[in-house]
Amino acid sequence: MNICVVGTGYVGLVSGVCFSEVGHHVTCVDQDEHKIKQLIAGRSPIYEPGIEELLVKNQKNRRLRFTTNLKEAMDKANLVVIAVGTPANEDGSANLSFIESVAKEIGDHLTSYKVIVTKSTVPVGTGEKIKNWIQEQCGKMAFDVASNPEFLREGTAIYDTMHMERAVLGVESEKAKELLIELHKPFNTNLVITDLATAEMSKYAANAFLATKISFINEVANVCEQLDADVTKVAEVMGLDPRIGSAFLGAGIGYGGSCFPKDTQAFIQMGQSAGYSLKIVPEVEKVNFEQRKRLVMKAKQAFGVEGLRGKQIAVLGLAFKPNTDDMRAAPARDIIPMLTGLGAEVRAYDPVAMQAAVSYLPHITFASSWQEAARDADAVMILTDWKEFKELNLNELKDELASLIVIDGRNLFDPQLMKHHGFYYDSVGRAKIEIEGERYESITYRGSRLHRQKLS
Numbered sequence: 148m149n150i151c152v153v154g155t156g157y158v159g160l161v162s163g164v165c166f167s168e169v170g171h172h173v174t175c176v177d178q179d180e181h182k183i184k185q186l187i188a189g190r191s192p193i194y195e196p197g198i199e200e201l202l203v204k205n206q207k208n209r210r211l212r213f214t215t216n217l218k219e220a221m222d223k224a225n226l227v228v229i230a231v232g233t234p235a236n237e238d239g240s241a242n243l244s245f246i247e248s249v250a251k252e253i254g255d256h257l258t259s260y261k262v263i264v265t266k267s268t269v270p271v272g273t274g275e276k277i278k279n280w281i282q283e284q285c286g287k288m289a290f291d292v293a294s295n296p297e298f299l300r301e302g303t304a305i306y307d308t309m310h311m312e313r314a315v316l317g318v319e320s321e322k323a324k325e326l327l328i329e330l331h332k333p334f335n336t337n338l339v340i341t342d343l344a345t346a347e348m349s350k351y352a353a354n355a356f357l358a359t360k361i362s363f364i365n366e367v368a369n370v371c372e373q374l375d376a377d378v379t380k381v382a383e384v385m386g387l388d389p390r391i392g393s394a395f396l397g398a399g400i401g402y403g404g405s406c407f408p409k410d411t412q413a414f415i416q417m418g419q420s421a422g423y424s425l426k427i428v429p430e431v432e433k434v435n436f437e438q439r440k441r442l443v444m445k446a447k448q449a450f451g452v453e454g455l456r457g458k459q460i461a462v463l464g465l466a467f468k469p470n471t472d473d474m475r476a477a478p479a480r481d482i483i484p485m486l487t488g489l490g491a492e493v494r495a496y497d498p499v500a501m502q503a504a505v506s507y508l509p510h511i512t513f514a515s516s517w518q519e520a521a522r523d524a525d526a527v528m529i530l531t532d533w534k535e536f537k538e539l540n541l542n543e544l545k546d547e548l549a550s551l552i553v554i555d556g557r558n559l560f561d562p563q564l565m566k567h568h569g570f571y572y573d574s575v576g577r578a579k580i581e582i583e584g585e586r587y588e589s590i591t592y593r594g595s596r597l598h599r600q601k602l603s
């Protein structure tokens with residue numbers, strides 16, 4: 148079938164590429180000329196494993212095209228997919244200005260029946276608004292609106308789309324239903340057919356539930372720390388119960404990214420305007436932010452009375468998760484200013500997100516490798532669970548550091564192994580490794596030797 152996708156951010160681009168990969172004919176439109184030029188040249192504006200290969204392949208076989216011209220892109224399409232951004236307004240509600248202007252533009256160019264389907268995450272009732280915005284422009288021309296929210300994750304977006312577990316089709320007519328079923332046929336997935344409101348709601352409910360799972364395990368982790376239990380084992384035990392499931396039970400520094408933080412807020416706002424104040428989700432958000440602060444406290448504690456002033460901290464990882472360069476709501480953007488606010492100097496390294504991070508973190512220095520970041524540093528702080536960090540050579544790390552302190556926000560290492568190597572190692576929800584099990588008031592260092600003063 149012929150599809151027009153409006154917006155070439157993560158969702159628009161990945162959907163466009165994957166729809167063409169399974170045999171549909173797709174034209175992706177974006178108002179950003181630079182992006183479109185890049186895409187035509189076969190370069191992806193987003194970092195996403197596997198995307199460029201499919202981008203080049205499907206442009207070559209002419210199933211995938213890019214343009215800035217919506218009218219031309221819509222011409223042959225029977226389905227128009229809206230995939231533009233829905234950022235947060237100041238009060239946390241979803242900003243629908245991009246959706247509104249796209250809907251009006253679509254209305255302007257509608258010359259034959261089409262189904263207009265929204266993939267962007269939008270509050271319940273937006274489908275109705277889109278219908279009105281289009282209608283205002285196109286008069287009596289027939290069309291249907293539909294809702295087909297997106298569930299892909301950044302970093303595994305191609306895999307998630309090609310192997311989607313389910314798709315929700317929010318429809319109002321048989322024609323729209325048939326077209327969306329045809330769109331999804333090659334993906335051989337579970338289809339849940341609903342009305343518009345239910346489809347729109349299912350996206351917020353899914354994201355808020357996943358965010359809740361993360362905050363829940365982070366609270367379990369915090370209690371584990373008080374009682375010398377190990378949260379990773381607790382999560383393993385919980386996860387083996389199919390009613391709970393093992394995914395999203397990774398304790399750490401809380402969720403970040405372009406969606407959970409904004410979607411939980413928008414969900415709260417949506418409940419409020421509908422006359423119901425959500426109680427769990429606001430707490431989920433609070434726990435999430437507290438988790439960032441706890442990591443900074445761990446760093447402070449490691450230096451005892453000396454505090455963080457003047458200390459050189461090597462931050463490993465800036466992106467909100469591995470395999471992406473996305474810095475939107477990345478925990479590093481909260482944690483690093485807290486460290487520098489306490490007088491620490493930060494030298495950071497991320498395998499792909501440094502360019503994207505520069506404008507958010509102008510007061511720190513960047514290193515070209517983890518080794519360079521760690522060189523003569525007083526402590527290492529791990530903020531992203533990149534494979535490169537999980538696999539780093541601990542002997543090499545010891546050689547680089549001025550003092551052997553590792554504050555791990557992602558539980559990358561086995562505490563016993565860290566103990567064996569002589570590190571002071573504090574992670575999330577697991578017993579802190581302090582040399583010889585002692586508590587120390589301060590840590591100083593001479594060369595690469597850690598030297599502490601015992602608490603009397």
Ligand SMILES: NC(=O)C1=CN([C@@H]2O[C@H](COP(=O)(O)OP(=O)(O)OC[C@H]3O[C@@H](n4cnc5c(N)ncnc54)[C@H](O)[C@@H]3O)[C@@H](O)[C@H]2O)C=CC1
Nearest residue numbers: 154155156157158177178179230231232233245267268297
């Ligand atoms: N990023 C993600 O992993 C996921 C995002 N979503 C949702 O999907 C939506 C899109 O998110 P992203 O792809 O991250 O967005 P984004 O903000 O990265 O990209 C949006 C794109 O739309 C383009 N655009 C805006 N107005 C336009 C117009 N009038 N005509 C043509 N192009 C226009 C922009 O130039 C930009 O390239 C959001 O609602 C988001 O919540 C849903 C699931 C996953």
Ligand SMILES: O=C(O)[C@H]1O[C@H](OP(=O)(O)OP(=O)(O)OC[C@H]2O[C@@H](n3ccc(=O)[nH]c3=O)[C@H](O)[C@@H]2O)[C@H](O)[C@@H](O)[C@@H]1O
Nearest residue numbers: 297298299300301395396397399401402403404406467468
């Ligand atoms: O609506 C969206 O945009 C998307 O939001 C998330 O996807 P994404 O933000 O790409 O990344 P996740 O893998 O969900 O991770 C989000 C954050 O949670 C953190 N996380 C994740 C899992 C975990 O166990 N613990 C944990 O702290 C990650 O480090 C990251 O900061 C959802 O997983 C997708 O299903 C959804 O489509």
